[in-house]
Amino acid sequence: MMPAQSESILERMIARYGMPSPALEYHSLYQLVVAVVLSAQTTDSQVNAVTPSLFRRFPDFQSLAGADIAEVETIIKSTGFYRNKAKNITLLARDITHNHGGTVPENREELMRLPGVGRKSANVILAMGFNIPAFAVDTHVLRVANRIGYCATDDPLKVEASLTSIIPETMWIPGHLLFITHGRRTCRARNPLCPECAINDLCAFAGKTL
DNA sequence: ATCCCGAGGG
DNA sequence: CCCTCTGGAT
Numbered sequence: 001m002m003p004a005q006s007e008s009i010l011e012r013m014i015a016r017y018g019m020p021s022p023a024l025e026y027h028s029l030y031q032l033v034v035a036v037v038l039s040a041q042t043t044d045s046q047v048n049a050v051t052p053s054l055f056r057r058f059p060d061f062q063s064l065a066g067a068d069i070a071e072v073e074t075i076i077k078s079t080g081f082y083r084n085k086a087k088n089i090t091l092l093a094r095d096i097t098h099n100h101g102g103t104v105p106e107n108r109e110e111l112m113r114l115p116g117v118g119r120k121s122a123n124v125i126l127a128m129g130f131n132i133p134a135f136a137v138d139t140h141v142l143r144v145a146n147r148i149g150y151c152a153t154d155d156p157l158k159v160e161a162s163l164t165s166i167i168p169e170t171m172w173i174p175g176h177l178l179f180i181t182h183g184r185r186t187c188r189a190r191n192p193l194c195p196e197c198a199i200n201d202l203c204a205f206a207g208k209t210l
Numbered sequence: 211a212t213c214c215c216g217a218g219g220g
Numbered sequence: 221c222c223c224t225c226t227g228g229a230t
Contacts, residue, residue, distance in 0.1 A: 024226080040227040046217065047226095080216040084228080118228050138226035156227090180226060189224060190220070 006167045006175075009148065009199050013178040016198040017185065020177040022128055025051060029104045030060055032129050033096075034089050037116040042079045050076050061102055064093035088116030106130050120156065133172045135163045140183030141176065147187060149204030 023044040026032040031051065038047045054075045058064040064072075072086040079085060092114045096102060104125065105111050111122035123136035135141070137156040141163070145151050151162040167175050186193045192205075200206035 022226095036226085037228095039225090041214090041225060042216075042227095043218080043225050078216060080225090081214050081227085082216080084214055088228085116228065120227060124226070136226070139224080140226065176226090183226090 006171070009202055010167070010171055010175055010178055012198040012202075013182050014174075017178065017181045019174060020181045022177065023180075024048065029129050031055055033092070033104055033114075033117075033125055034064070036121045036124050037089050037092065038076060038079050038085055040081060040085070040116075040121070042081075046079050050079055058093075061093045061096050064090060065097040067093070085116065091115040092117070104129065106132070108134070119160075123160075127173045127176060131173070133169045135160055135167070135172045135176050137163070138180070139189075140187075141179045143189060144179045144183045144187045147192075147203060147205035148199070 024032075024035045024039060025044075025048045026035050034054070035047055035051055038051070054072070057071075057075065058067055067090050069086050069090050072090055073082050076082050076085055076089075095114055096104060100110075105114075106126070108119070108122045108126060111117050111125055112119060117125070120136050120138055123134035126132040126134040127136065137145075137160045142154070142156060142159050145159050145163055146153070150166055151159050153159060163175070164172065183189075186197050194200050194203075194206040197203065197206060
């Protein structure tokens, strides 16, 4: 089956889910960057469960830059990979404080040089933090894009290239959120709900066996 | 290619 | 029990 027009697919997703807002909870650029690094390979609710106490204890980059890593580990432990994440956000806070004048870089190259920030996280920060068009490819986006038929690859960079060529730039940010929502609620990894899917007539995967 | 790492769901 | 969750660094 030929991949459907992206406009139709996104319109259907909006009709089904509404226009989703980011599930990650944050109230500043500082909080966004830290929450995004913590969100690697864990659910947003796991991150949202620890960030209030983390941000109460360390309200900005400067305070986190001076944090005791063991204390940070204790606070964020339940998000998994806590040793790496504690080290990364502390070093990241130091880097931004000392080498970036306390402000978050606004371009992908510099963002990706921050510890714990790869291309996916950099794209999320650009999109959500600066409203700069970017299509972050996480596990949900990768799965949904492959099932729809927009690509056939496990390489997130290639998935991103397909999505950014198929979908109009003005829809990259809402498209990202819509793909995430669709992946969570309907196009689930394990038991996708194809019969009740809003785009099953436009999807290359619907009706196929796992 | 492998490691880091915990929690929730089916 | 096994799979999955908005990955990144070595």
